[in-house]
Amino acid sequence: MRKLTLILLTATALAGCKQQATPTAAPSEAAAITAAGPASANGTHPGAFQVTAKDGTVTTDVLNADGSYTDSDSSGKVTGTGTWTVKDNKTCFTATKGSDSGCYTESAPGADGTFTATPDKGDPVTVKPIVLSAADMAGTYDYTFEGKARTSVMKADGSYEDTVGGKVVESGTWSTANGEVCFDDKKDPPQCWTTTKPDAKGGFTATSTDGKTVLAITKHAA
Numbered sequence: 444m445r446k447l448t449l450i451l452l453t454a455t456a457l458a459g460c461k462q463q464a465t466p467t468a469a470p471s472e473a474a475a476i477t478a479a480g481p482a483s484a485n486g487t488h489p490g491a492f493q494v495t496a497k498d499g500t501v502t503t504d505v506l507n508a509d510g511s512y513t514d515s516d517s518s519g520k521v522t523g524t525g526t527w528t529v530k531d532n533k534t535c536f537t538a539t540k541g542s543d544s545g546c547y548t549e550s551a552p553g554a555d556g557t558f559t560a561t562p563d564k565g566d567p568v569t570v571k572p573i574v575l576s577a578a579d580m581a582g583t584y585d586y587t588f589e590g591k592a593r594t595s596v597m598k599a600d601g602s603y604e605d606t607v608g609g610k611v612v613e614s615g616t617w618s619t620a621n622g623e624v625c626f627d628d629k630k631d632p633p634q635c636w637t638t639t640k641p642d643a644k645g646g647f648t649a650t651s652t653d654g655k656t657v658l659a660i661t662k663h664a665a
Contacts, residue, residue, distance in 0.1 A: 481508055483527075483534040485549035485558055491573040491622025491637050497566040503573070505622070505637050507652075514542045519639060519648025519657045534560070573622030577601070579640055580617075580624055583663035586649075594663055624649070 482488050489506045496502075503515045506527055514523035523542025528535055535546040547560040549570075561567040581599040585592065597603045597617055603626060605613040615628035625635040636649040638660075645662030 481510070482529075483549060484529050484532050484547075485534075485551055487549070487552055487556065487558065487570075487572070493571045493573055494560075495569045495571075497568070503622075503637065503639065504570075505650075512536065513637070513650070515637070515648075515650055515657075519650055519659070521650060521655075521657065533563075573640070575619040575622060575624065575638065575640065577619060580619060580638070582641075582645060584645075584660045585663050586658050586660045588658065 483506065489508045491503060491505045494502045494504050501517055502522070503517075503519075505513045505515075507513075510526050510528060512523075512525055512527045513521055516522050521541075523538055524540045525536055525538040525542065525544070527537075530546065533546040533548050536542070536544055538544045545562050545564070547562050549561075550559040552558045556572040558570055559567050560570050577599060581597050583594065583596045585594050587593070591607050593605055593607050593612070595603060595605045601616050601618065603615060603617045604611055613628055615626060615630075617624060617626050619625070620635075622637060623635040624638050625633050627633040635652055637652070638649045639647045641647045641662075647660050649658045649660055650656070
């Protein structure tokens with residue numbers, strides 16, 4: 444599944460995943476925001492976040508360590524991209540596509556990393572880090588890439604195997620970190636995808652780190 448972006452930000456080479464070789468126990472949400480690296484105005488580090496607006500609309504925002512960001516709607520469709528930085532104790536966004544530019548004043552993160560971000564103009568939003576564990580993602584999934592149906596087996600031991608028509612086309616290790624799922628076939632640099640948590644039917648959306656590819660992943664039918 445990693446080569447889907449040699450195609451798939453991260454969800455945008457999702458930040459901070461490259462050193463994850465095998466899945467580990469799910470990190471606490473507090474730990475997810477205390478890792479070393481750049482941070483927003485309130486000290487929150489890059490990663491994937493669930494953002495809830497006043498009207499209940501939920502989006503997924505990914506802040507990358509290189510200063511870029513990607514916004515996606517509930518279906519996984521990328522709705523905005525741009526850059527972010529901290530200025531005058533606010534986290535500021537400059538849009539290159541879709542989403543609005545502006546600065547936000549952030550409250551201190553709670554125990555689970557959740558905080559409120561208030562724009563210079565408009566209503567505040569609630570921001571919560573997305574934390575995925577190996578237990579969330581392990582399983583067998585189907586998806587279509589370049590017109591071909593693939594099946595990906597993501598095992599609990601951290602290994603994975605992709606097949607097309609029953610033939611193995613890729614294998615390696617996978618891991619989770621900062622709301623991303625990363626794949627390493629030991630041949631090319633590890634590649635990370637921003638994903639939603641699996642729904643009630645086990646399906647989820649995966650977005651490439653550059654935001655250009657969005658895949659609908661479904662649970663494999665036995």
